Structures are given as C-alpha cells and as structure tokens.
Amino acid sequence: MDLSSMSLEKLRNDLLLDREKREEKICELLQRVKIPVVFFSLNIPGENKALPGTKELASFGIKLICTKVKDVQLIEDGVDTLGHYALFIVNGDVCHIKRKMVEIEEMFDFCRLFDIDVYDVSARQIKRKDLGLSERKCLICDKLAYECITERKHREDELVKRVFEIIENFLSKKSSLLS
Numbered sequence: 001m002d003l004s005s006m007s008l009e010k011l012r013n014d015l016l017l018d019r020e021k022r023e024e025k026i027c028e029l030l031q032r033v034k035i036p037v038v039f040f041s042l043n044i045p046g047e048n049k050a051l052p053g054t055k056e057l058a059s060f061g062i063k064l065i066c067t068k069v070k071d072v073q074l075i076e077d078g079v080d081t082l083g084h085y086a087l088f089i090v091n092g093d094v095c096h097i098k099r100k101m102v103e104i105e106e107m108f109d110f111c112r113l114f115d116i117d118v119y120d121v122s123a124r125q126i127k128r129k130d131l132g133l134s135e136r137k138c139l140i141c142d143k144l145a146y147e148c149i150t151e152r153k154h155r156e157d158e159l160v161k162r163v164f165e166i167i168e169n170f171l172s173k174k175s176s177l178l179s
C-alpha cells in the first residue's frame, strides 16, 4: 500500500469516526435535555470540508438560527473532518422547528449549503417529506439532490467548483447581509 492510499484510508476512517462522534453527541444531548435537538452542518463535497470561507458561512448559519428561531440555545460549535457543525436545543414543537429550519435552508442561494437536521426527543429525525415539503434540489441541475447523488450524475470536481462559486457569492454579499 503506498502512502497516498494509506492516507486516503485514514481519512475515510476519520470521516466514519467523526460521523459516529456526531451521532453520539446528538444522542447524549437528547438524553440529557429531553427537548428537540438541531444539528447544523455544511454540505461540502470532496475530501476537504474546510474550504476558504466555510468558517464564515458556518458562523453566518449559526447566527441565522439564533436570530430566526424562538427559544433556541447554541450548545456547541466546532469543526471536525466532516467540516463545521453546531448543536442546538430548541424548546418547541418539532414540526414547527423543522419548518423554520427549512425556511433558513432556503433563505438565500448560499443557504443550500446548510444541512440542518431536527431530532425529536426519541432521536427520530424529522424529514421534509414528513411535513409534505419538497425535497432539496441538486446544486447543479434541477433534479432532486438525492437522485443525482444515487446516480452519481455529477463529477466531484464539478460539485466542488459549484460550491466554491456559491461560497464566493456568499462572501461578496456577507457584509451587506449583516448590516
């Protein structure tokens, strides 16, 4: 095994481990607080999840959640091999909370890079389709995102390029959005 395939394997392992750690964090928090939990992360394709501008984008998303949602409390934010993330607890009806998060995911063009999961007290994830809302669209074409993902319709470098464009668009607008 050469060095690059070894490091690729290590990266894949780290991604899996961090995914497990995230799930543990969510479950531990749910058991402790017994109210809905929101997990915010960024949808970044490719191996490198912390690109220039992703930190600012994550901070902006966290700020949006804190200002647009009632009775929300930020518990933790950080970055791991999967990228930037944040954990919140929200006191309220879980369907209402999910609707608010979908509104945020659709607020600006760059919000499509936000992935905001809502869990009820029994750790069940509330999905868009549970609320009769449309599924998320692909970043590149007009099809549904999961269809393009399962069909592997777009090359990874094509997706990364599109994400760079979206982040650049965010950085150029950021100062006017915050004022």
Ligand SMILES: [Zn+2]
Binding pocket: 138, 139, 140, 141, 142, 143, 148, 153, 154
């Ligand atoms: Zn597509």
